[in-house]
Amino acid sequence: MSDRSVDIASLAGVASSRAGVRTLLRPKLLSAVHRARAGKSSLERGLTLALTGAGGFSFLYYISFRLLRALREVPEVGPLLATKLLGLGLLLFLGILLLSNLIAALSSFFLAKDLPTVIASPADWLPVYGARLTETLLSSSWMVLLMLAPVLVAYERVYDAGLLFYAMALVTLLPFLVIPASVGAAITLVLVNVFPARRTRDLLGLVSVAAAALLVLAIRILRPERLVNPEGFRNLVDFLEVLRGPSSPWLPSEWAAELLTGSLEGGVDPFWLFLLWSTAAALIVLGAIVHRGLYPRGYTRAQEGAESGTRAGRLWDLLSSALQPLGLQRRQLILKDTRVFFRDATQWSQLLVLGVLLVVYVYNIQVLPVRTSEALSRFLVSMVIFLNLALAGFVLAAVAARFVFPSFSLEGGTLWLLRSSPLRPEALVWSKYWSGAIPLLGLAATLTLVTNAILDVEGGLRALALLTIGTLTLAIVAQALAWGIAFPKFDTENAAQIPTSLGGLLFMLGSLGTLGAVLIAQFWSLREYLRSGLPGRVPRAPTVGEVSVALSLTLLLCAVGTVVPYLYARRRVANLED
Amino acid sequence: MIRLEALTKRYGDFTAVQSIDLEIPVGTLYGLLGPNGAGKTTTLRMIAGILQPDGGRVLIDGHDVVTDPYQAKQSLGFIPDRPFVYEKLTGAELLRFVAGLYGQEGPEVESRIDELLNLWDLQRWRDELVESYSHGMRQKLIISSALVHRPRVLVIDEPMVGLDPRAARLLKDLLRTFVSRGGTALVSTHTLEFAEVLCDRMAVIHQGRIAAEGTIKDLRVTASTAAGRLEAIFLKLTGGVEERELAAVLGG
Numbered sequence: 001m002s003d004r005s006v007d008i009a010s011l012a013g014v015a016s017s018r019a020g021v022r023t024l025l026r027p028k029l030l031s032a033v034h035r036a037r038a039g040k041s042s043l044e045r046g047l048t049l050a051l052t053g054a055g056g057f058s059f060l061y062y063i064s065f066r067l068l069r070a071l072r073e074v075p076e077v078g079p080l081l082a083t084k085l086l087g088l089g090l091l092l093f094l095g096i097l098l099l100s101n102l103i104a105a106l107s108s109f110f111l112a113k114d115l116p117t118v119i120a121s122p123a124d125w126l127p128v129y130g131a132r133l134t135e136t137l138l139s140s141s142w143m144v145l146l147m148l149a150p151v152l153v154a155y156e157r158v159y160d161a162g163l164l165f166y167a168m169a170l171v172t173l174l175p176f177l178v179i180p181a182s183v184g185a186a187i188t189l190v191l192v193n194v195f196p197a198r199r200t201r202d203l204l205g206l207v208s209v210a211a212a213a214l215l216v217l218a219i220r221i222l223r224p225e226r227l228v229n230p231e232g233f234r235n236l237v238d239f240l241e242v243l244r245g246p247s248s249p250w251l252p253s254e255w256a257a258e259l260l261t262g263s264l265e266g267g268v269d270p271f272w273l274f275l276l277w278s279t280a281a282a283l284i285v286l287g288a289i290v291h292r293g294l295y296p297r298g299y300t301r302a303q304e305g306a307e308s309g310t311r312a313g314r315l316w317d318l319l320s321s322a323l324q325p326l327g328l329q330r331r332q333l334i335l336k337d338t339r340v341f342f343r344d345a346t347q348w349s350q351l352l353v354l355g356v357l358l359v360v361y362v363y364n365i366q367v368l369p370v371r372t373s374e375a376l377s378r379f380l381v382s383m384v385i386f387l388n389l390a391l392a393g394f395v396l397a398a399v400a401a402r403f404v405f406p407s408f409s410l411e412g413g414t415l416w417l418l419r420s421s422p423l424r425p426e427a428l429v430w431s432k433y434w435s436g437a438i439p440l441l442g443l444a445a446t447l448t449l450v451t452n453a454i455l456d457v458e459g460g461l462r463a464l465a466l467l468t469i470g471t472l473t474l475a476i477v478a479q480a481l482a483w484g485i486a487f488p489k490f491d492t493e494n495a496a497q498i499p500t501s502l503g504g505l506l507f508m509l510g511s512l513g514t515l516g517a518v519l520i521a522q523f524w525s526l527r528e529y530l531r532s533g534l535p536g537r538v539p540r541a542p543t544v545g546e547v548s549v550a551l552s553l554t555l556l557l558c559a560v561g562t563v564v565p566y567l568y569a570r571r572r573v574a575n576l577e578d
Numbered sequence: 579m580i581r582l583e584a585l586t587k588r589y590g591d592f593t594a595v596q597s598i599d600l601e602i603p604v605g606t607l608y609g610l611l612g613p614n615g616a617g618k619t620t621t622l623r624m625i626a627g628i629l630q631p632d633g634g635r636v637l638i639d640g641h642d643v644v645t646d647p648y649q650a651k652q653s654l655g656f657i658p659d660r661p662f663v664y665e666k667l668t669g670a671e672l673l674r675f676v677a678g679l680y681g682q683e684g685p686e687v688e689s690r691i692d693e694l695l696n697l698w699d700l701q702r703w704r705d706e707l708v709e710s711y712s713h714g715m716r717q718k719l720i721i722s723s724a725l726v727h728r729p730r731v732l733v734i735d736e737p738m739v740g741l742d743p744r745a746a747r748l749l750k751d752l753l754r755t756f757v758s759r760g761g762t763a764l765v766s767t768h769t770l771e772f773a774e775v776l777c778d779r780m781a782v783i784h785q786g787r788i789a790a791e792g793t794i795k796d797l798r799v800t801a802s803t804a805a806g807r808l809e810a811i812f813l814k815l816t817g818g819v820e821e822r823e824l825a826a827v828l829g830g
Binding site for chain 1: 623626627628630647648649651652654656658660661662663664666667671674675676678679680681682683707723
């Protein structure tokens with residue numbers, strides 16, 4: 001045994017060449033490839049993915065195409081509105097990208113499980129920055145790109161811009177995505193250095209909330225609805241001036257919009273291209289400098305300590321007593337989920353975003369100009385009821401994506417505890433379902449009752465709207481749970497990233513499909529009543545028969561949309577292996 | 579009592595566990611030994627009902643884990659090798675939650691929680707979030723969670739990970755007391771000293787099959803060796819590495 005000692009010096013000599021960005025990214029790429037290939041159900045998942053993806057793409061393309069074609073036929077104002085819409089859309093995407101990059105950078109730069117290995121290796125700081133920035137960029141941008149693609153294809157088809165437009169889109173979007181990624185990574189780095197240790201994760205939740213609230217308020221201040229209300233301007237010239245002028249010339253979204261619209265009309269100004277690329281390059285360099293100076297200290301601080309201690313003991317006792325009738329297992333599961341939720345600031349803080357969104361939403365309903373013309377108001381109110389239903393359904397789907405969809409993934413590594421105990425899978429699914437459904441039903445009912453009161457909706461329709469949104473909520477929650485179980489993200493370091501996964505996108509597409517089907521069924525059932533509200537017709541209330549048909553179809557669709565995913569979720573959990 | 583009958587598990591073309599038969603009687607502390615990747619963790623996870631077997635069955639106190647899972651798991655306490663727990667619960671809340679999963683609550687559970695936390699010197703930490711616990715404290719909490727519902731059968735994957743010498747000694751005493759009172763414990767471990775000193779019987783699992791089973795004396799006979807220490811028997815049964823190979827790897 002005498003020669004067993006290891007020659008450390010000779011082993012250290014092996015690491016003569018240092019790892020580059022490609023080497024550092026390789027494990028992630030290979031893992032993604034292996035994940036895509038692995039699993040018994042990969043064909044089933046692939047097929048589901050292809051079908052839902054194609055459906056979502058077609059849906060977005062169809063809506064964009066119809067809208068753009070209709071706008072193009074309006075002389076003078078139409079094309080200007082189309083380009084303005086593109087600018088607003090890109091501004092919205094820029095905001096979303098900045099927020100998701102903040103969250104993604106926290107994961108990839110500070111919380112990722114492979115960081116100790118990378119930091120302990122002799123890899124230079126610059127490749128580490130490059131690899132982590134690329135990872136941040138990819139994980140936060142792919143969904144935005146997927147949503148943008150059908151819209152850009154629609155623009156190209158309507159304007160018949162040709163292949164050059166796609167080339168220009170690529171050249172434009174690359175720096176457009178890099179800019180928020182570099183800014184997001186730098187802000188996260190500064191925050192980690194300023195705020196103590198692991199609390200940064202919680203603080204970042206609050207910063208995201210504040211940023212989201214500001215974004216929503218900024219959109220309100222811009223008042224995009226006045227663009228579709230030319231009467232608000234003194235004359236057509238004023239209106240055209242507003243449309244022609246840039247709305248936010250200092251933002252990359254405006255530069256990207258200028259490039260893309262220029263490409264649609266066959267005249268690109270290279271100034272915008274230069275501005276976009278040079279800003280992106282400068283931000284990468286600045287980000288790298290900030291990284292070099294602050295990262296070692298920030299990373300160390302992010303590893304220190306953790307929150308301890310709890311409050312609100314009496315509240316938990318009260319909740320436990322209120323849940324007594326549910327039985328011990330279900331009560332304990334709901335209590336556990338509630339505790340975990342309210343103790344994780346990255347989760348509960350998003351309730352604040354929800355609050356801001358709801359206030360803006362209700363405010364918008366209140367300022368809608370539905371009573372401007374007496375002849376039209378009856379028809380408009382009827383239409384607004386459906387629009388309200390569609391928007392409330394969308395809000396509920398978004399909330400479910402954030403709070404219900406990740407609930408199973410968040411069990412993650414603790415599934416061993418549940419699966420080795422005598423807990424029945426149906427109790428787990430039941431608890432997850434109702435933990436999500438009850439708050440969402442409360443939200444849906446409040447939203448519908450308040451907005452219907454503002455719109456002064458007739459009794460029969462008010463009941464129909466309430467029942468519709470209630471049953472729709474039950475279906476949306478079941479689908480969020482089922483998609484979350486079908487596409488779990490057990491290995492995530494950050495709960496806020498789970499809804500931005502592929503499964504989250506598929507859930508949104510699926511739930512919006514259900515919403516669309518319910519709306520079409522109701523339109524069809526109430527078509528005669530809706531026509532009666534048009535000018536020149538005798539206005540009347542909807543008949544009992546019409547409301548009954550609408551309600552029956554809604555209940556049928558929502559029952560299928562609830563039961564099928566719920567049973568799937570139960571079956572899947574029962575057969576799950578880790 | 580734990581009984582495995584022709585237990586088999588496959589991952590695609592790879593057979594991780596091949597038709598294992600094993601009976602662990604009441605009042606026995608049983609060791610499961612084997613090199614990395616031998617199939618120990620897969621076997622334990624099938625016993626705990628986390629993995630579904632592709633063949634054969636697992637009986638715990640006479641109840642089949644697949645066809646009668648709730649009865650079988652009622653008497654089981656399981657500790658995995660890489661345990662994750664809810665970071666945002668306190669130690670006491672976690673133990674209360676686990677007891678609830680087994681249908682237990684009330685003053686008896688509360689006093690049991692106090693006993694366990696006292697035993698492991700965690701009482702001071704009972705109302706602190708698990709995320710603030712050290713690695714060893716977590717391991718102690720997880721061992722407590724496996725005991726909080728008073729199981730009759732314990733299945734433990736690598737019990738000594740993260741424990742300081744004092745806690746390791748405590749666990750050894752605890753396991754011996756557990757089996758002396760009629761409990762059954764199955765422990766997978768790489769710590770051969772632990773198995774040698776503590777286990778009544780043991781099985782060496784290699785490439786998904788049982789290579790030898792019985793008391794240390796029985797293993798010596800199976801390995802056809804006169805070696806006294808378990809390490810030598812283990813290497814004989816599973817194929818050890820020659821010293822010159824080590825030297826080659828290290829460049830010596």
